[in-house]
Amino acid sequence: MSFTDLHSHILPGLDDGAANEAEFLSMARVALEGGTTVMVATPHWDLEEKPAPWEHVPPIVEQYRKKLEFVGLGLELLPGAEIRLNAGLYRLTGEETAVRRLTLAGNGRYILVDLPLMDLPVGMEETIFRIQLCGCTPILAHPERNRRLADDPALLRELADRGVELQVNSGSLTGAYGRVARRLSAALLREGLARLVASDAHRPEERHPDLSGAWKRAGELLGVKAADLLLKENPRAVLAGEDLSALPTGDVSRRRSRRR
Numbered sequence: 316m317s318f319t320d321l322h323s324h325i326l327p328g329l330d331d332g333a334a335n336e337a338e339f340l341s342m343a344r345v346a347l348e349g350g351t352t353v354m355v356a357t358p359h360w361d362l363e364e365k366p367a368p369w370e371h372v373p374p375i376v377e378q379y380r381k382k383l384e385f386v387g388l389g390l391e392l393l394p395g396a397e398i399r400l401n402a403g404l405y406r407l408t409g410e411e412t413a414v415r416r417l418t419l420a421g422n423g424r425y426i427l428v429d430l431p432l433m434d435l436p437v438g439m440e441e442t443i444f445r446i447q448l449c450g451c452t453p454i455l456a457h458p459e460r461n462r463r464l465a466d467d468p469a470l471l472r473e474l475a476d477r478g479v480e481l482q483v484n485s486g487s488l489t490g491a492y493g494r495v496a497r498r499l500s501a502a503l504l505r506e507g508l509a510r511l512v513a514s515d516a517h518r519p520e521e522r523h524p525d526l527s528g529a530w531k532r533a534g535e536l537l538g539v540k541a542a543d544l545l546l547k548e549n550p551r552a553v554l555a556g557e558d559l560s561a562l563p564t565g566d567v568s569r570r571r572s573r574r575r
Contacts, residue, residue: 318526319353319550320346321419322397322427322456322482322513325524326375329358332517336382341519343383343390349525351514353554355419357395357427362403372396373421393554395419397456400428400443401436408445418451424556425480429456435463435470443479454553457484457515459499460492468499471508480559481509483545485529486522488512504536504545507562511553512545537562 324332325342333339346354356376365371376394383390398404398417407413415423426446430436446453455474458464458481464471475481486492487500503509512533516524526546533542541562549559 318351318546320351320514320526321355321550321553322357323354323516323524324358326356326358342516342524343388345519346524347390349527351526353391355393355395357397360396361399362407363401393420398428400430400439405438405442408449411449414449414451420554422556424452425454425553426451427454427456430461432460433462452480454480454482456482459483459487459496465495465499475508480511482511482513483509484515485512485526488532489528501536510549510559
């Protein structure tokens, strides 16, 4: 199926993802069996604690890319990071070059950011605006899992209208995170607000990197063309530093267009 997974915790020992090399290889096999051919390794990074994330990740990715090649697993591994949206990131936005180094695959365009699960950080909107002033586009990871946004989805519409891309977790679509996340993730797709789906994989089994179930669910909700956009075409556009395509509009009475 040739999916591109923009969000994973496959690198061992950097965060709460893969625990060791064996688990890394198991995750790679699960990803490939589910149709993923390109995966971005995005370890959690909190700039309040780790001030220079990008310089550490590419050499580790290259090390594990060679391990994949050695054992004959044809998964393309690329460097990235999932940056906590907090005061540390706000301060870094004063250095455009430093912000661009945080982008997925180092392409200078898209930066993956995440929020606490329960609330929204002070200064969130200003930090996002400053990222955009640096010429980068924020991708907000799994907004459907944030309690505050789930209680007030209008905030998600405002973020999308301001040019923030929304990335839904595959597990949210398939029900792994409960009914609220499943319902909100489906709504974000139906309204055309979320234009990316990724695994956010942490383990080979629970929170796994198999995207085939999410592709099937997206197809049930919106059709195969939209599912391909969410898991194939738009993720590839991210890595190429290109604009994303809008989802097929379908029933326009149930969708809203995103302002550029």
